Amino acid sequence: MKTNAVNLIEKEWILPGNRTCPGCALSLAYRHxxxxxxxxxxxxxxxxxxxxxxxxxxxxxxxxxCVNTPFASTGASATGLVAGLKALGRKGITVLAFAGDGGTHDIGIQSLSGAAERQYDFMYICYDNEGYMNTGNQRSGSTPLGAVSGTTPVLGKQQYQKDMTAIMEAHGLPYVATCSASYPLDLYEKVKKAKTIEGTRFIHVHTPCPPGWLFPFSDTIKFGEMAVETGLVVLYEIEDGIFRLTSASESLARKGGNLQPVREYFKSQGRFKTITEEQIDELQQWVNARWKQCLHRATNL
Ligand SMILES: Cc1ncc(C[n+]2csc(CCOP(=O)(O)OP(=O)(O)O)c2C)c(N)n1
Ligand code: SF4
Incomplete structure (x- = not known):
């Protein structure tokens, strides 16, 4: 039976009173x-x-x-935990590496790539708030084109986002997937599936961040949904090389594949205050081209 809000497991592992901001999508994703x-x-x-x-x-x-590991060594830390559990003969425990986009796309990429290439048996989940948010929003490899940050304060970022999921797919992993905190049941199902698969599994979760992206705390879910409805985020999974669209992206594709224009998404976030009309047009074309590729690749439509 598919999981829904009623039959979702009731037990909580995140306790009340944590120190994330109100409206933090990272905590919502982690909970699921x-x-x-x-x-x-x-x-x-x-x-x-x-x-x-x-x-x-x-x-x-x-x-x-939980192990607090130095920034660059999450992949290495995960391999150590896998080796330790093996030495102790402990089974049924998932080693989960959980890192931000700065710790994944940029600073942790070498240890993650090494561990994935060796096919260590762990799950790596990158929550992507599109910047180094804990230290006040510096630009990362996942900050979008046009976004103002502490290190791109005047013109906004001038480069496109690094496609980390495609990089991990290129490692030949048995399972890679993209998710959004605004679609927690899709995330839940993917983690449940990934739990049963052996080898390195990579899941990328889009997690809007109100203070970093400069939108009201109450609008987190809305911005996550807008990202999917515009095609800026596409929800999919690739299991043993088979590509499937999932959740809202699958529904969009089945309903004719028409995406919402990206303009409103950019115009309603403070971090895009300096984005130009040319950049919005460029991003629209980029989204359209990527969506076409996804529709072409999807095996479940
Ligand atoms: C080697 C090293 N450099 C810099 C820092 C400072 N630092 C701590 S958290 C952080 C930002 C992390 O960004 P990200 O991985 O995207 O996660 P987020 O804060 O967005 O959750 C930085 C730069 C550090 N702890 N260690
Ligand atoms: S800065 Fe952003 S990601 Fe970090 S706790 Fe606050 S809302 Fe969450």
């Missing part, structure tokens, strides 16, 4: 990830908003064992 793993995991987390959420020893808001 831990539900899907039923708490049977050891997490390794590099410096990030997720570390802040875990809290300072001996007080924590997250009821699973």
């Amino acid at each position: 990830i831990l539900k899907a793993l039923e708490g049977q995991c050891i997490v390794t987390v590099p410096a990030s908003c997720a570390t802040v959420m875990h809290g300072m020893y001996p007080i924590t808001a997250v009821n699973v064992p």
Whole structure:
């Protein structure tokens, strides 16, 4: 039976009173990830908003064992945990690496790539708030073209986002997927599926961030949905090379494949205050071309 809001597991592994901002999509995503793993995991987390959420020893808001690892070594830390569990003969525990886009697309990419190439048996989930948010929003490899940040303060970022999921797919992984915190049941189902697969599994989760993106705290879900409805984020999974659109992206494709224009998404966030009409047009063309490729690749339409 498909999971819905009524039959979703009730137990919580994220306790009340954590230190994320109001409207934080990272905490919403993490809540559903831990539900899907039923708490049977050891997490390794590099410096990030997720570390802040875990809290300072001996007080924590997250009821699973966690290693705080240096920024560049999340992949290496995960391989160590896998080796440790193997040496102890412990089975049924997922090693989960949970890192931001700065810790994944940029600073942690070499240790992640090495671990994935060796096919270590762990799940890596990157929550993507499109910047180094814990330190006040510096630009990352995943910050969108045109976004103003602490390190792109005047003109906004001049480069496109790095497609981390495509990079991980190129490692020949048994499972890669994209998700959005605005579609938590899709995320939940994907983590549940990934839990049963052996080898390195990579899941990328889009997690809007109100203080970094400069929109009201109450609009987190709306912006996550807009990203999917415009095709800026496409929800899919690739299992043993088979590409499937899922959730809202699958529905959009089935209803004729018409995306919402991207303009409103950019115009309603403070971080895009300097974006030009040319950049919006460029981004629209980029989205259209990528969506066409996805429709072409999808095996489930
Ligand atoms: C080697 C190293 N460099 C810089 C820092 C400072 N630092 C801590 S968290 C952080 C931002 C992390 O960004 P990201 O991985 O995107 O996660 P987010 O904060 O957005 O959750 C930085 C730069 C650090 N802890 N270690
Ligand atoms: S800065 Fe953004 S990602 Fe970090 S805790 Fe606040 S809302 Fe969440």
